Amino acid sequence: MDSITQALLGASVQGALLGRWQGRKALAYGAVLGTLPDLDVVIDYGDAVANMTYHRGFSHSLFVLSVVAVLLTWLVRRFRPDPRYSGTRLFATIWLVLVTHVLLDAFTSYGTQLFWPLATPPIAWSSIFIIDPLYSVPLLLAVLAAGLFGLSGRIARWPAYALIISTGYLGFTLAGKQMAEHRVQSAVASQGIQAERMFSTPTPFNSLLWRVILVDGEHYYETLVSWWDDAPPTLVRLPRNVHLAKALSDSPQHERLQWFTGNVLRYDEDGNQLLVTDLRLGMTGFHPFRFPLAERTAKGWQLVPLPERLPANRGDMGRLASLWQRIWQQEPALPLAAWAAELNGSR
Incomplete structure (x- = not known):
């Protein structure tokens, strides 16, 4: 997905899980962390085909990002400890911010190598366009509300509600994909x-x-x-x-x-x-x-x-x-x- 949506997704995840303690900073931390996997675009792999096909490779691997989440959790607990929440909650937040980024990418048509370094084909569920306002707008509204009014009271629940709505929308896109393929399969069968x-x-x-x-x-x-x-x-x-x-x-x-x-x-x-x-x-x-x-x-x-x-x-x-x-x-x-x-x- 586009970088703005990925930042909104990361901010929503961290706001929902750590906003109670980190406040508005959770939105900023999540937005930055949520764009981390896409930093591989600065790497030149030698030619245009390599740059295309190695993008969303190691930096989008579930294995690599799980290790990164462990290291980041250790660094934060070592140098910026916060006794108000556990290391387990911190790890879960960091891991989910990173992993939701690559899973959302896998819903697009491009191709995401979730299981790098295994030589499996890229995952492209191709049920959502790379920019889709119906997915992004609920996250945007929740982040704006949390940024303006803080993550306390009922507003603290908005990022979680937005995540539920956006995730439900992904289910709708999968249903649309099945609908389209079913109708085409019927036409193909009738035409031989x-x-x-x-x-x-x-x-x-x-x-x-x-x-x-x-x-x-x-x-x-x-x-x-x-x-x-x-x-x-x-x-x-x-x-x-x-x-x-x-x-x-x-x-x-x-x-x-x-x-x-x-x-x-x-x-x-x-x-x-x-x-x-x-x-x-x-x-x-x-x-x-x-x-x-x-x-x-x-x-x-x-x-x-x-x-x-x-x-x-x-x-x-x-x-x-x-x-x-x-x-x-x-x-x-x-x-x-x-x-x-x-x-x-x-x-």
Whole structure:
């Protein structure tokens, strides 16, 4: 999730557990501690693919953060002891502030390596967009109230109430994901499509409209599903160009991307470049993680040793209004094929 939400989450957790004794300082301590796992963004791992796929690695490991919680608890008890609450409560607070950060990240589409250093694929439950006001606003209101009026009396309970509401909202997003996938599975069965894998994710800034991808060899299908749809979803067939991946058989970056994304990738020739796109993130036709992994020369495709991430614009912000309308109205259908064609400048 975004850094502001992570800070609010950390402040709410520490405010709920230690605000009685630490007062407003609990909010500040929790906000700072709640952003600690994301400090790995300052590390340069050598190239853009490595920076993407090693982010949310060791710093988001449940094992590493449990050790960090023990060390921080010892340091605080050693140098800033407070007899009013136990070491067990302090450890539980620090551990929960750190762990709730990475668990919330795992609910997004990016991919979080909760079990690093085990070689398990990243966890991406992909039920909430990276910025979702419905999750963040209850935490914001609770933190503002606690900051203004202190953590005493009824206000002291607000962070706990906000955590209950936000956690309940995460349950709602999981229900939305199941709804969308169930409707698409029914459509797939009726059309006889044999998809290799399915990936579903909410559209930007909401959990009411879902984008579902079906990977099917040289092609993939995309569709949008809303809670209010009364007709089966329309599956739009798009080119994936997986045959181009043969040129990347010796590319460690390509292998890493396949592992990190679950192979939900698209391949395109753009001029003399072979581009690989992570289809999971962003929106149809606007995907922020695109990498030129090979260049065409007189000798054929040559791997790019240190690929860079292509610059990403903010997309067509006017389409947010179209997506908002699509939540409530299934027709007219949005032009997903035309949007996808714009990925390489085609219209």
